Amino acid sequence: MTTDTGHVTHEGPAPARGLRRVTAPGFLRAAWMAPLFFGIGLGLVVFFRRLAGWDPVFDWTIIVAVGALTTAPFGFLGGIGVFDYWLRYVSGAPTRPEDHSSHGARRWQDYFRVNTDHKVIGVQYLVTTFAFFIIGGLLAMFFRAELARPGLQYMDSQTYNGLVSAHAVLMIFLFIIPAFAGLANFVVPLMLGAPDMAFPRLNALSFWLLPIAGIMFISSFLAPGGAFAAGWTGYPSLASGAPLGQTIFNLGVQWAGASSILTALNFLVTIITMRAPGMTFWRMPLLVWANFTTSLLVVIATPFIAGSQFFVLFDRVLHTNFFNPSEGGYVLGYQHIFWFYSHPAVYIMMLPGFGIVSEVIAVFSRKPIFGYRLMALSLMGILVLGFSVWAHHMFVAGMAPWLRVPMMVSTLLIAVPTGIKIFSWLATMWEGRLHFNTPMLFALGFISMFVLGGLSGIYLGSVPIDIHASDTYFIVAHIHYVLFGGSVLTIFAGIYYWFPKMTGRMYNERLGKVHFWLTFVSFNLTFFPMHWLGLRGMPRRVSDYADRFGDLNLVITISSFALGASTVVFFYNIITSWARGPIAVSNPWRSMTLEWQVSSPPPIFNFDEIPQVVGGPYEYGVPGARHAVMSGGAAGALQETHP
Amino acid sequence: MNAHVEAAEHHHGPPVANQSSRVSATVLGMFLFIASEAMLFGSFFAAYFFVRVVNPSAEPWPPEPFHLPVFVAGVNTAILLTSSFSMHWALQSIKRGNRAGMKAGLVLTFAMGLAFLLTQMIEYAHVGFNTGDHAFASVFFGLTGLHGAHVFVGLTLLGMATVRAFRGHFTPEHHHGVELPGIYWHFVDIMWIVVYATIYLL
Numbered sequence: 001m002t003t004d005t006g007h008v009t010h011e012g013p014a015p016a017r018g019l020r021r022v023t024a025p026g027f028l029r030a031a032w033m034a035p036l037f038f039g040i041g042l043g044l045v046v047f048f049r050r051l052a053g054w055d056p057v058f059d060w061t062i063i064v065a066v067g068a069l070t071t072a073p074f075g076f077l078g079g080i081g082v083f084d085y086w087l088r089y090v091s092g093a094p095t096r097p098e099d100h101s102s103h104g105a106r107r108w109q110d111y112f113r114v115n116t117d118h119k120v121i122g123v124q125y126l127v128t129t130f131a132f133f134i135i136g137g138l139l140a141m142f143f144r145a146e147l148a149r150p151g152l153q154y155m156d157s158q159t160y161n162g163l164v165s166a167h168a169v170l171m172i173f174l175f176i177i178p179a180f181a182g183l184a185n186f187v188v189p190l191m192l193g194a195p196d197m198a199f200p201r202l203n204a205l206s207f208w209l210l211p212i213a214g215i216m217f218i219s220s221f222l223a224p225g226g227a228f229a230a231g232w233t234g235y236p237s238l239a240s241g242a243p244l245g246q247t248i249f250n251l252g253v254q255w256a257g258a259s260s261i262l263t264a265l266n267f268l269v270t271i272i273t274m275r276a277p278g279m280t281f282w283r284m285p286l287l288v289w290a291n292f293t294t295s296l297l298v299v300i301a302t303p304f305i306a307g308s309q310f311f312v313l314f315d316r317v318l319h320t321n322f323f324n325p326s327e328g329g330y331v332l333g334y335q336h337i338f339w340f341y342s343h344p345a346v347y348i349m350m351l352p353g354f355g356i357v358s359e360v361i362a363v364f365s366r367k368p369i370f371g372y373r374l375m376a377l378s379l380m381g382i383l384v385l386g387f388s389v390w391a392h393h394m395f396v397a398g399m400a401p402w403l404r405v406p407m408m409v410s411t412l413l414i415a416v417p418t419g420i421k422i423f424s425w426l427a428t429m430w431e432g433r434l435h436f437n438t439p440m441l442f443a444l445g446f447i448s449m450f451v452l453g454g455l456s457g458i459y460l461g462s463v464p465i466d467i468h469a470s471d472t473y474f475i476v477a478h479i480h481y482v483l484f485g486g487s488v489l490t491i492f493a494g495i496y497y498w499f500p501k502m503t504g505r506m507y508n509e510r511l512g513k514v515h516f517w518l519t520f521v522s523f524n525l526t527f528f529p530m531h532w533l534g535l536r537g538m539p540r541r542v543s544d545y546a547d548r549f550g551d552l553n554l555v556i557t558i559s560s561f562a563l564g565a566s567t568v569v570f571f572y573n574i575i576t577s578w579a580r581g582p583i584a585v586s587n588p589w590r591s592m593t594l595e596w597q598v599s600s601p602p603p604i605f606n607f608d609e610i611p612q613v614v615g616g617p618y619e620y621g622v623p624g625a626r627h628a629v630m631s632g633g634a635a636g637a638l639q640e641t642h643p
Numbered sequence: 644m645n646a647h648v649e650a651a652e653h654h655h656g657p658p659v660a661n662q663s664s665r666v667s668a669t670v671l672g673m674f675l676f677i678a679s680e681a682m683l684f685g686s687f688f689a690a691y692f693f694v695r696v697v698n699p700s701a702e703p704w705p706p707e708p709f710h711l712p713v714f715v716a717g718v719n720t721a722i723l724l725t726s727s728f729s730m731h732w733a734l735q736s737i738k739r740g741n742r743a744g745m746k747a748g749l750v751l752t753f754a755m756g757l758a759f760l761l762t763q764m765i766e767y768a769h770v771g772f773n774t775g776d777h778a779f780a781s782v783f784f785g786l787t788g789l790h791g792a793h794v795f796v797g798l799t800l801l802g803m804a805t806v807r808a809f810r811g812h813f814t815p816e817h818h819h820g821v822e823l824p825g826i827y828w829h830f831v832d833i834m835w836i837v838v839y840a841t842i843y844l845l
Contacts (some may be wrong), residue, residue: 031818032742040808057764090803090807091806092806092807092810092812093802154685170770193661194660194661195658195660196660198668198672199668202672261679265672265675265679266672268671268675269668269671269672269675272663272664272666273660273662273663273664273666273667273668273671274661274662274663274668275658275661275663276661276663277661277663279663299675299678299682300678300679300682301682302679302682303679303682303683303686304682304685304689305685306683306686307683307685307686307687307689307690309685310785311690311785314781314785315781319774319775319781320774320778320781320784320785321775321776321778321781322690322694322778322779322781322782322785324778327776327777327778328694328698328706328777328778328779329694329698329778330690330694330697330698332697333689333690333693333694333697336689336693337686337689337690340689342688368814375822391696395714400714402810411753450687477831509798514780605658607658608658609658610658610659610660610661
C-alpha cells in the first residue's frame with residue numbers, strides 16, 4: 001500500500017547498514033536491549049535485597065515481576081525506538097520537530113516499526129487486536145470442547161480455569177477495548193479535520209504497550225503452575241496464593257491499562273484542541289462524542305484497576321496484607337476497587353460501539369440522526385451513572401446490605417439513557433431509505449442483540465433475581481449478549497464501514513453478508529441456551545457439570561465451533577479484499593462526515609487544507625445541507641441526491 | 644530521488660492544525676494525566692480507608708504496637724512545600740527572562756525533592772516495621788511508597804528541565820519544558836499534604 005499525497009513521494013529513513021543496524025531503532029536493537037534491561041531489573045532486585053539483608057538474595061518471584069515483566073518491556077520499547085525523540089529532547093540534544101521520517105507507511109514493512117501516523121497506528125491496532133481475537137477465540141473453543149460432555153475429557157480443572165481466564169482477558173483487554181481504540185485512532189482525527197492526533201509519538205507508545213501486555217498474558221501458559229486461573233476478575237484470596245501466572249496477569253493488566261489511559265488522554269486533547277474551524281461540540285459526529293466520553297471514563301476509572309492489581313501484586317511478592325483478613329486486611333476491598341473500574345469498563349467497551357452504530361444507521365437510512373443532542377447527552381448520562389453502580393457485581397459477595405438497593409436503583413436507571421439511544425436509532429430508521437449493506441446488517445444485529453442483553457441485565461440488576469442467578473450460566477449468557485452481541489458486532493460494523501477508507505479497496509459484499517448471517521445465527525445458538533442452563537442452575541467457571549446439562553452443552557459446543565468458523569469467512573474476505581479487491585471510491589457510502597471527503601486511503605497528512613465546518617454531520621436528505629466546505633470550494637462536499 | 648524532491652520533502656510537514664481551544668495541548672494533556680494519577684491515589688486511599696474504617700478490627704488506630712514519626716515527616720512536609728515555591732520562582736523567572744533565577748530555582752527544587760526522598764528512605768529504614776507485618780504497614784507503605792514513586796518521577800522531570808536549562812534552552816516565550824514539570828511537581832506536593840494529613844495526623 002502506498003500513501004502518495006499527490007505532491008511528494010515520502011521516502012522512509014534510509015535503512016541502516018552494517019554495525020549501525022545493531023544500534024538503529026528496530027527489532028534488532030530491541031533484541032539486545034530487552035535482555036539488557038532484564039539484567040538491570042535483576043541487578044536492582046539483588047542489590048536492594050542484599051542491602052536490606054533479606055534472604056534469599058535471588059528471589060525469583062520478585063525477579064520475574066521486576067526484571068521480566070517491568071524493566072525488560074522498557075528495554076524492548078527503547079529498542080524499537082519509541083523513546084528516541086524524547087530522550088534527545090530531554091537531554092537537550094537537537095531535535096527536529098519537523099522530522100516526519102517515522103510518519104506514514106509506504107511499504108508493508110512500515111507497519112512493523114514505530115510509526116507516528118494515526119492512520120498507520122489505527123491499522124496496527126486493528127491487525128494486532130484481531131490476532132488476539134483469533135487466539136482468544138481458539139482458547140474458547142478449547143474449553144468448549146471440554147464442556148461438550150460431562151466429566152473431564154481433555155484437560156484438568158486448573159488448565160480449564162486458565163483457558164477461561166485467558167479467553168476473557170484477551171477478549172477484553174486485547175480485543176474489544178483496543179479494537180475500538182484502533183478504529184477511533186484511524187477515524188477521529190479525520191472526522192475532526194485534524195492532520196493527526198495531538199501527541200503522535202505518545203500515540204505510537206500507546207500502541208506498542210499493547211502487544212507487550214498480550215504476549216505476557218499468552219506466555220503465562222508457559223509459567224510454572226500454568227496460566228493465571230483466578231478468572232479475569234482475579235479475586236483474592238484465590239489470586240493471592242495462585243502460582244506465578246497470576247503475577248503475569250497483575251502486571252500485564254498494567255501495560256494494557258497504561259496503553260488505554262495514554263490513548264484516551266490523547267483522544268481527549270485531540271478532540272478538545274484540534275477541531276476544524278466551525279466544528280463546535282454540537283457539530284461533532286457521534287463517533288467523536290462516543291470516544292470523548294469513553295476516553296473520560298478511561299482516564300478516570302482505569303487507575304482503579306491498576307491500583308487493585310498493584311495491591312494483589314504487593315500481597316503476592318512483598319507479602320503485604322491488603323487483602324489478608326487474619327492480619328487486618330479487608331478482602332472485599334479488592335472487589336470494590338476492581339469493580340469501580342470494571343463496571344465503567346463495560347461502558348468503555350460499549351460507548352464507542354454506540355458511536356459506530358450511530359454513524360452507520362444514519363448513513364444507511366439516509367436520514368438525519370434522530371435526537372442528535374440527546375444522543376450525545378445520553379452518552380454523558382451513561383458516563384455519570386456508570387460510576388454509581390459498581391457494587392451490583394457484589395450482591396452476593398457479603399458487602400454491606402444497605403448498599404444493595406441504591407446500587408440496584410442506579411443500575412436500573414442506566415436503562416434510561418441506553419433506552420434513549422435505542423429508540424433514537426429506531427426513530428432514525430423510521431421512514432428512512434434503508435440500505436442493507438454489511439455494516440448496516442451488523443448495526444441492526446447489534447441493536448436486537450444488545451436489547452436482549454440489556455433485558456437480561458435488568459433481571460441481573462434486580463437484587464432477588466441476581467441472588468438466584470449469580471455465578472450461573474445466566475451471567476455468561478448476559479455478558480456475551482452485551483459484549484459479543486453488543487461490542488463485537490459493532491466492531492465488525494465499523495471494520496466493514498471504514499474498510500474502503502482504510503485500505504482504498506472494497507470488501508466483498510456477498511461474503512460480508514454471509515459472514516453476518518453465519519455469525520448472527522451461530523452466536524444465538526451458542527449463547528441463548530445458556531440463559532436456560534443458568535436458570536436451571538448450571539454454575540459458571542466449572543470444568544465439569546451434572547449429566548442433565550449434557551444435551552444443551554453439546555448444542556452450545558457445536559454452535560460455538562460454527563461461530564468460530566464464521567470468522568474464517570470474515571478473515572478470508574478482509575485479506576483477499578485488502579490484497580486485490582476492487583479499488584474504492586473516496587466516498588462509497590455517500591456519507592457527509594469529513595473522513596469520506598478525502599481520498600481512500602487518505603493523504604499522509606489527511607487534509608491539504610483544514611476544512612471549514614458549516615453544519616451538522618448527519619443532514620441526509622436535507623436540501624442544500626452541508627457539513628463542511630473543503631479546500632477548493634464545493635469539491636468534496638456531499639451532493640445529496642433526491643429520489 | 645533528485646535534489647528538488649528532497650528539498651520539497653524537507654519542507655512538507657503537516658498542515659497546521661486549527662487550535663480549537665485556548666488551552667494549549669501539552670498543558671491540557673498534563674492536567675488529564677494528573678487527573679488519572681489522582682485517581683490512582685484514590686484507589687490507594689480507598690484501600691487505606693477500607694483497612695482503617697470499614698474493617699471491624701481496626702480499633703485503635705494505629706494499631707498496637709505501631710507508631711509513626713510524625714515530627715520528622717512534618718519537617719519533610721515543610722521541605723516539600725518550600726520546594727513548590729522555589730519551582731514557582733523558577734517558572735516566573737524564565738517568564739521574565741531571568742535565566743539565572745530559573746536555574747537557581749530548578750536546582751533548589753531538585754535538591755529539596757531529593758532531600759525529601761532521602762529522608763523518607765531513612766524513615767522507612769527506622770520506622771520499625773516491614774511490609775509483611777500488618778495491614779496497617781501495607782497501607783502505610785502503599786500510600787507513602789506510591790507518593791515516593793511520584794516524587795521520583797517528578798525529580799526525573801525536574802532533572803531533565805534542569806539539564807536543558809543549563810544547556811541554554813527555554814526563553815520567555817518557550818518554556819513548556821519548565822512549566823509542565825512544574826505543574827506535575829505542584830501536584831506531587833499537594834498530594835503529599837493529603838497523604839501526610841491522612842496517615843500521620845488524622
